[in-house]
Amino acid sequence: MSRVAVTGASGLIGSALVRSLGADGHEVVRLVRRAPRAPGEVAWDPARGHVDAAGLAGCDAVVHLAGAGIGDHRWTAAYKKEIRDSRVHGTGALAEALASLDRPPRVLLSGSAIGIYGDTGERVVDEDAPPGSGFLAEVCRDWEEAAGAAAEAGVRTVLLRTGLVLSRHGGLGARLFPLFRLGLGGRLGGGGQYWSFIALRDHVAALRHLLDAADVSGPVNLTAPHPVTNREATRVLGRALRRPAPFAVPAPALRLALGEMAEDVLAGQRAVPRRLLETGFSFACPDFESAARAALTED
Ligand SMILES: NC(=O)c1ccc[n+]([C@@H]2O[C@H](COP(=O)([O-])OP(=O)(O)OC[C@H]3O[C@@H](n4cnc5c(N)ncnc54)[C@H](OP(=O)(O)O)[C@@H]3O)[C@@H](O)[C@H]2O)c1
Numbered sequence: 001m002s003r004v005a006v007t008g009a010s011g012l013i014g015s016a017l018v019r020s021l022g023a024d025g026h027e028v029v030r031l032v033r034r035a036p037r038a039p040g041e042v043a044w045d046p047a048r049g050h051v052d053a054a055g056l057a058g059c060d061a062v063v064h065l066a067g068a069g070i071g072d073h074r075w076t077a078a079y080k081k082e083i084r085d086s087r088v089h090g091t092g093a094l095a096e097a098l099a100s101l102d103r104p105p106r107v108l109l110s111g112s113a114i115g116i117y118g119d120t121g122e123r124v125v126d127e128d129a130p131p132g133s134g135f136l137a138e139v140c141r142d143w144e145e146a147a148g149a150a151a152e153a154g155v156r157t158v159l160l161r162t163g164l165v166l167s168r169h170g171g172l173g174a175r176l177f178p179l180f181r182l183g184l185g186g187r188l189g190g191g192g193q194y195w196s197f198i199a200l201r202d203h204v205a206a207l208r209h210l211l212d213a214a215d216v217s218g219p220v221n222l223t224a225p226h227p228v229t230n231r232e233a234t235r236v237l238g239r240a241l242r243r244p245a246p247f248a249v250p251a252p253a254l255r256l257a258l259g260e261m262a263e264d265v266l267a268g269q270r271a272v273p274r275r276l277l278e279t280g281f282s283f284a285c286p287d288f289e290s291a292a293r294a295a296l297t298e299d
Helices: 012-023 077-099 135-145 148-152 171-181 200-212 230-240 251-258 261-266 274-278 288-296
Strands: 003-007 027-032 041-045 061-064 107-113 156-162 164-166 186-188 197-199 218-222 247-249
Touching (some): 012 027, 012 200, 041 077, 061 077, 077 107, 077 135, 077 148, 107 148, 107 200, 148 156, 156 200, 164 171, 164 200, 164 288, 171 230, 171 288, 197 200, 197 288, 200 218, 200 288, 218 274, 230 288, 251 261
Parallel strands (some): 003 027, 003 061, 027 041, 164 197, 186 247
16 A cells, blocks of 8 residues: 555546545545645645645655646637646646655656647657657646656656547547537548547556556656547547547638647647557557547446
């Protein structure tokens, strides 16, 4: 049994991880952005860069999943700043708090995303690929760098380059599945952009694997082994939900509806999980069809 601190514990991945850890008898400490009101809650204020470091004493591991939602609002200049600051400031404050402890945790799993690779087109990227360009790529690069203080203090630091997490409870699935159910599904733009997805259950299993993988540090792609194009994903979802998905939302309409965020939807990453596979992780849902079916039938 170990004591694991989690930021973003109320989020899609965080709440599933907390359930998984609790079910196996681990003690979970939640970092909360309000006054703590239950045992096991520790205060932090990522916007101001404050962490109650004393509350983290005795933790064996920290999983850092906090950040303002990428798709929650239109990307105004103010919201782009919030997307960035919530990650970069929060991560820096957390890493420094961990480094200041007499006995730091043995491992920090720190959030990042495959957006770091930019738009990779047809090119397959693993963890050795260099960062790309664009807003999200720059945010991810700075977000990863902000975890540096923990690594320098000797904490094994893993950078979680997460792909599109498939679940009906949040993220892409919560937005797409209802549209497909109404028969309004369709490809986005040309549909040739790659989706590197991962089923929520595989993401949580990969986090549990990485907590125990004592020799793994640095970037790790959390994506299933077989990325698909948006066109192929649309076909599979239409079939799984027994609804035709005849529509195509042209790129100009996406730009009009979503503003700058459309560039993220129209871009793609063809990322593969080389390090997870090398370290013996096995995916329950390696292809899009099994991941979509798992997401659609989640409790
Ligand atoms: N889901 C995906 O497809 C995906 C893909 C790539 C990367 N990621 C990254 O993985 C992490 C977890 O993803 P998720 O899907 O679980 O996200 P999520 O459901 O949006 O949850 C993120 C959590 O972060 C905290 N948060 C919200 N706004 C914040 C702010 N302004 N400052 C600091 N914390 C804030 C909240 O937790 P509290 O209220 O408990 O603090 C929230 O529940 C995120 O950093 C996300 O960018 C996710």
